[in-house]
Amino acid sequence: MERSSRPFGYGNGLRTLSIATVIAIAVTLSLVFFYAPLEAEQGFLQKIFYVHVPLAIVALCGFVLGGLLAIQHLRTRDPRWDMRSYVVIHMSLIFAVGTLITGSIWAKGSWGHWWVWSEPTLVSFLIIFLLYATYQPLRFAIEDPERQARYASVFAITAGAFVPLNFLAVRLSTEYLHPRVLGSTSNLPGSMALTFLVSLGSMSLLFTTLCKYELTAKHTRSQLRALRRRLSGEHADAPRARSAVPAIQHVAAASTRASVRSVP
Amino acid sequence: MVATILSETPALPLHTAGKYVAGAYIVLFAIVLIYVAIMAIRLSRIERDLGELLSISERTGTGGPHTNPAGEQAGAGTERQDQQPESTLA
Numbered sequence: 001m002e003r004s005s006r007p008f009g010y011g012n013g014l015r016t017l018s019i020a021t022v023i024a025i026a027v028t029l030s031l032v033f034f035y036a037p038l039e040a041e042q043g044f045l046q047k048i049f050y051v052h053v054p055l056a057i058v059a060l061c062g063f064v065l066g067g068l069l070a071i072q073h074l075r076t077r078d079p080r081w082d083m084r085s086y087v088v089i090h091m092s093l094i095f096a097v098g099t100l101i102t103g104s105i106w107a108k109g110s111w112g113h114w115w116v117w118s119e120p121t122l123v124s125f126l127i128i129f130l131l132y133a134t135y136q137p138l139r140f141a142i143e144d145p146e147r148q149a150r151y152a153s154v155f156a157i158t159a160g161a162f163v164p165l166n167f168l169a170v171r172l173s174t175e176y177l178h179p180r181v182l183g184s185t186s187n188l189p190g191s192m193a194l195t196f197l198v199s200l201g202s203m204s205l206l207f208t209t210l211c212k213y214e215l216t217a218k219h220t221r222s223q224l225r226a227l228r229r230r231l232s233g234e235h236a237d238a239p240r241a242r243s244a245v246p247a248i249q250h251v252a253a254a255s256t257r258a259s260v261r262s263v264p
Numbered sequence: 265m266v267a268t269i270l271s272e273t274p275a276l277p278l279h280t281a282g283k284y285v286a287g288a289y290i291v292l293f294a295i296v297l298i299y300v301a302i303m304a305i306r307l308s309r310i311e312r313d314l315g316e317l318l319s320i321s322e323r324t325g326t327g328g329p330h331t332n333p334a335g336e337q338a339g340a341g342t343e344r345q346d347q348q349p350e351s352t353l354a
């Protein structure tokens with residue numbers, strides 16, 4: 001009985017993950033400020049590298065992951081995959097905002113300008129951000145939950161494929177003005193590379209923890225809504241108010257449909 | 265003890281770059297802090313909704329596992345709870 005009231009266990013391991021994230025971030029900050037040496041050219045300003053670049057990498061990987069989860073949703077028609085894709089893209093957008101702000105601060109300190117339009121890496125990241133900024137309005141524009149989930153998945157797959165293509169195009173065409181990370185990590189001194197990798201790991205942990213929090217909160221809300229409907233005598237399939245958030249109260253019905261479809 | 269640790273740690277060469285580095289790290293913390301604040305608001309809303317649902321279930325008598333399907337009052341169901349604890353576990 002207890003198990004059936006928490007069928008997906010989104011909240012499982014959340015406490016451990018939260019503690020691990022806090023410890024990882026504390027270790028990262030210690031390494032950044034007290035272990036990693038000062039860079040010869042930029043000096044103390046280069047410390048922004050340890051927050052800006054991991055934020056950008058995690059955000060871009062999150063967008064791609066959102067696309068992969070959307071593929072899974074289209075394959076199975078299970079709304080849980082749509083919810084995961086939605087949450088991952090939502091969180092990646094927040095990380096992308098952080099990337100843009102920290103990047104602007106770094107640009108101001110390094111180049112004297114908040115934004116440089118001639119820099120392809122900056123502009124391409126902004127394009128990706130603006131592309132994904134249309135994801136939520138797209139969802140909100142479609143009232144029917146199933147159609148909304150399907151269209152959003154198609155968008156997530158297309159945009160997710162655009163991210164690595166865009167990254168490659170920029171790398172091939174750039175004049176190498178922007179600090180290169182993936183190509184030059186081997187050129188970093190060992191202490192800098194270690195700090196960077198730890199920072200990347202802690203950002204990934206933070207991303208995972210926040211996604212799990214979001215999934216747990218959304219699932220709890222949807223369970224509460226379902227319970228309210230049941231208590232007020234409303235039918236479970238009654239139309240819900242328009243929302244950009246995926247409808248997962250129909251999970252049981254959709255899972256049944258998916259299993260019936262998979263039977264030959 | 266804190267003073268000893270601080271005296272042992274190397275001084276950070278802040279110079280003019282200090283404000284930019286501080287700004288970048290504050291942005292990260294602000295994002296996390298805003299998120300935690302939003303989660304706290306959501307949690308309080310969930311708590312309020314749960315309270316409402318609990319009061320609705322008490323009024324209608326449909327919430328507990330001891331409710332009689334024939335429409336028995338919640339109070340009567342509570343009495344049964346004391347009498348038949350084994351049947352609810354089964």
